[in-house]
Amino acid sequence: MPRRHHLAPRASILRLAPVQWETTVSYLQRLASRHHLDTAELLRGLGIPGPLLHPECTRPHGPYTSIELYLNPASRSLIADFAGIPEEHLAHALPQWNGHRDKPHAAPPKARLRLAPMHAVTGCPHCTLARTGQTHPVPQYLPDTALICQRHSTWMLGRHTLAGTRLPIEHASLRRAPEILAAHRAHVRFLKRWGPAADHALALAMNLTETWRRNAPADERIWPARARRIGDNKRARLWYALAREAITYPETITLAQFLAHHPRTLHARERPGHAHPLHTAVADLLGRPWLENPALYPDQFGNRITYTVGRHPYPRSRWPYRHNPYDPGPTELTKLGYQPPHPRAVPGKRR
Numbered sequence: 001m002p003r004r005h006h007l008a009p010r011a012s013i014l015r016l017a018p019v020q021w022e023t024t025v026s027y028l029q030r031l032a033s034r035h036h037l038d039t040a041e042l043l044r045g046l047g048i049p050g051p052l053l054h055p056e057c058t059r060p061h062g063p064y065t066s067i068e069l070y071l072n073p074a075s076r077s078l079i080a081d082f083a084g085i086p087e088e089h090l091a092h093a094l095p096q097w098n099g100h101r102d103k104p105h106a107a108p109p110k111a112r113l114r115l116a117p118m119h120a121v122t123g124c125p126h127c128t129l130a131r132t133g134q135t136h137p138v139p140q141y142l143p144d145t146a147l148i149c150q151r152h153s154t155w156m157l158g159r160h161t162l163a164g165t166r167l168p169i170e171h172a173s174l175r176r177a178p179e180i181l182a183a184h185r186a187h188v189r190f191l192k193r194w195g196p197a198a199d200h201a202l203a204l205a206m207n208l209t210e211t212w213r214r215n216a217p218a219d220e221r222i223w224p225a226r227a228r229r230i231g232d233n234k235r236a237r238l239w240y241a242l243a244r245e246a247i248t249y250p251e252t253i254t255l256a257q258f259l260a261h262h263p264r265t266l267h268a269r270e271r272p273g274h275a276h277p278l279h280t281a282v283a284d285l286l287g288r289p290w291l292e293n294p295a296l297y298p299d300q301f302g303n304r305i306t307y308t309v310g311r312h313p314y315p316r317s318r319w320p321y322r323h324n325p326y327d328p329g330p331t332e333l334t335k336l337g338y339q340p341p342h343p344r345a346v347p348g349k350r351r
């Protein structure tokens with residue numbers, strides 16, 4: 001590509017590249033702050049009538065915005081010209097860049113705030129530092145397979161609250177859980193090989209393992225042990241809920257592959273006096289005899305894939321318990337079965 005030695009009339013000399021999957025709000029905030037402005041000042045300066053910015057958007061680099069800023073075509077080209085980045089590059093990197101409900105091109109520049117159709121999570125801090133040279137968090141619409149950074153052994157957890165208070169933990173370290181990184185490689189291979197058929201099996205497996213994690217009996221040792229390793233032996237019960245998807249991830253992927261390979265097992269009939277063939281097969285597959293318990297399976301679950309409450313309508317790219325556009329807030333841990341230890345609980349008083 002020939003190098004350009006001149007700048008477009010409005011272009012800033014400070015070029016700022018977007019981060020892949022970044023929210024538009026985040027990119028504009030970074031662009032503005034690069035010029036010692038806030039987002040509203042930047043928009044005003046470019047002649048884009050700004051919407052009343054939500055506090056979450058005006059806070060510099062606010063993570064996990066589900067409120068997104070949508071630009072119409074005229075304002076998009078103003079921003080691209082100013083940033084000195086071709087519009088198609090911005091459209092490629094920023095998933096919601098073209099999400100404005102477009103009116104004809106002649107319309108004057110406009111920007112509006114709207115709820116994004118998916119949640120952003122704070123991207124890998126090490127990658128962000130390498131990419132932007134800054135430690136400011138960059139919220140990104142990461143696809144499921146990118147919730148794990150193999151390079152830095154990091155899991156992106158998303159936003160959580162504990163009893164209504166924001167929990168400042170957004171990442172889990174997988175350095176002591178190599179089996180999760182291995183499962184991630186298997187996940188990517190599985191998707192490549194099976195395409196959309198894998199989504200169905202993955203959604204089902206994710207729902208099942210999450211149900212099992214919550215109802216696991218005391219003799220389940222592997223999941224709590226994984227939680228302890230991820231949490232570095234601190235607050236293991238909290239990590240058991242917080243990193244729930246990571247904790248059951250190896251089993252989720254194994255189960256999804258099994259379901260994809262053995263669709264008939266889903267519909268096998270139960271013989272009187274015997275455990276259901278599917279339950280037996282799953283218990284054997286995952287090495288957990290307690291999974292023969294029929295109570296751990298939804299009724300006729302082979303025929304139903306939508307039994308989980310709050311399942312995201314975009315199962316193809318999203319984990320079921322994380323992203324729900326109708327519930328744009330963070331995930332409340334007590335709703336996931338986590339009970340914080342009560343500091344003043346008196347031993348022996350229970351029951």
Ligand SMILES: [Zn+2]
Binds near residue numbers: 124
């Ligand atoms: Zn990384």
